[in-house]
Amino acid sequence: MRKYGLTIDQLLAVDLVTADGKFVKASQRENPDLFWGVRGGGGNFGIVTEFEFRLNPVGPTVLAGPVFWLMEESPNVLRFYRDWITDVPDELTTIVVHRRAPALPVIPPELHGVPVVAVTCCYAGPVEEGEKVVRPLKQLGKPILDLCAPKPFLVHQAMFDLSFKHGWWYYFRSCNLATLTDEIIDIVADRALQMTSPMTAFPIF
Numbered sequence: 001m002r003k004y005g006l007t008i009d010q011l012l013a014v015d016l017v018t019a020d021g022k023f024v025k026a027s028q029r030e031n032p033d034l035f036w037g038v039r040g041g042g043g044n045f046g047i048v049t050e051f052e053f054r055l056n057p058v059g060p061t062v063l064a065g066p067v068f069w070l071m072e073e074s075p076n077v078l079r080f081y082r083d084w085i086t087d088v089p090d091e092l093t094t095i096v097v098h099r100r101a102p103a104l105p106v107i108p109p110e111l112h113g114v115p116v117v118a119v120t121c122c123y124a125g126p127v128e129e130g131e132k133v134v135r136p137l138k139q140l141g142k143p144i145l146d147l148c149a150p151k152p153f154l155v156h157q158a159m160f161d162l163s164f165k166h167g168w169w170y171y172f173r174s175c176n177l178a179t180l181t182d183e184i185i186d187i188v189a190d191r192a193l194q195m196t197s198p199m200t201a202f203p204i205f
Contacts, residue, residue: 003090003124004056008039015050027052059153063130064122067138068145071098071115074189080140081119082180088133091125098192099201102163106147113198114144121148122156180204 004010013027016038024046026035037045069077081096096119103112119137123130127150138146164170177184192202 002093004058007053010054010056011039011051012054013052014038014048016046016048018046058124061127061150062122062124062153062156063127063134063148063150064120064153064156065147065149065151065159066097066118066120066145067143067148068101068111068116068118069141069143071117071189071192073141074098074117074192075185076141077117077119078180078185078188079182080137082185084136089125089129091123092130092133093122093124095120096204097201098188099195100198102160102198104160104162106159107145111145115193115195116144117192122153 013025013030014035016024016026016034018024024031024034026032026038028035034045038048078096081094085094096117098117099115101107101111101114101116103109121130121134121137123133134148138148188202188204195202
């Protein structure tokens with residue numbers, strides 16, 4: 001959890017249609033038990049028709065974006081990441097992704113489809129501070145592409161929209177791990193190289 005936590009942590013209230021067709025509102029003050037359930041129970045309590053979220057001040061310019069290495073570098077990247085991430089400020093949010101580089105305009109054509117491991121960053125604080133924090137990551141090994149740079153927060157938010165085509169169905173599975181042990185890192189690095197679909201990705205939050 002970084003500075004502002006998860007999106008669900010910012011949820012203030014919902015409008016919801018229950019399974020028996022009733023329209024209700026739920027928040028900390030109104031139907032608090034239902035609100036508690038909706039925040040973790042998925043669609044089991046009805047259909048939410050409106051969400052109200054708390055906003056947090058970010059940007060408007062942030063240091064954000066991915067740094068890419070060839071997937072063969074995954075063991076080195078993950079071992080570095082495991083140690084480095086424990087010391088960074090809460091302003092830094094990251095995600096590590098193994099996949100074939102998507103055919104996006106920001107990625108050079110010669111890298112499209114190449115198996116990569118990428119660490120995407122977003123520093124929710126002064127850009128100059130973020131550059132100091134992220135510098136060791138950028139200097140790790142030989143990145144094949146560095147797109148982590150100052151940009152408007154909204155540009156960063158939309159950066160990967162084209163990777164998730166409208167109208168497609170997506171399937172996700174997840175699990176929780178206490179830490180990235182050497183054994184887990186070796187398994188991830190080995191299995192990631194076996195991915196063949198350009199739509200398959202393995203993210204570590």
